[in-house]
Amino acid sequence: QKEVEQNSGPLSVPEGAIASLNCTYSDRGSQSFFWYRQYSGKSPELIMSIYSNGDKEDGRFTAQLNKASQYVSLLIRDSQPSDSATYLCAVNIINNNDMRFGAGTRLTVKP
């Protein structure tokens, strides 16, 4: 079983819709969880972090964490064409020194 699993997509949503990205992880000792956005040809950039169960909102982005189900999600409200990118889920096992990345979900927002 992969340590961090994501649907590879592609996920396509119309402009203005909600995009929902999902991620599961295998290690119950995981302590912190991140979503990175990677535009084509660019390096990943951090957009959300979450450490405790529940929801965390930042602008149009909401991260959701359920440690019992080992599940992390990212919701993007009012999706824009500029949100089109690959979204990487990352899980930190120990003290920010053992980050594991999922394969990424490619999101396309159609005008």
Add this chain to the structure above:
Amino acid sequence: SAVISQKPSRDICQRGTSLTIQCQVDSQVTMMFWYRQQPGQSLTLIATANQGSEATYESGFVIDKFPISRPNLTFSTLTVSNMSPEDSSIYLCSVSSSPWGYTFGSGTRLTVV
């Protein structure tokens, strides 16, 4: 968060040669991480570089192929040795920006011909 300057941004190299990638961080960091990202794939950790000690390599990566230097707390290099076309990839350095996850350099796009 830290700012990382990575160079070169891209290179085309001949088979059998070596390329050294440099990363300079604008603050002192204990650990630096080197990743490879093959086309259409996610990030694979190559090794973790600690200042003053040998790098720790992940399974499938060896020091002879990917020697790493870490002379101080703000700088590291990764060398891709005896390159083959299979080494064509994007190479990324990163540092921990706790509690904000990792910050990445801009990447080095390597093509081996």
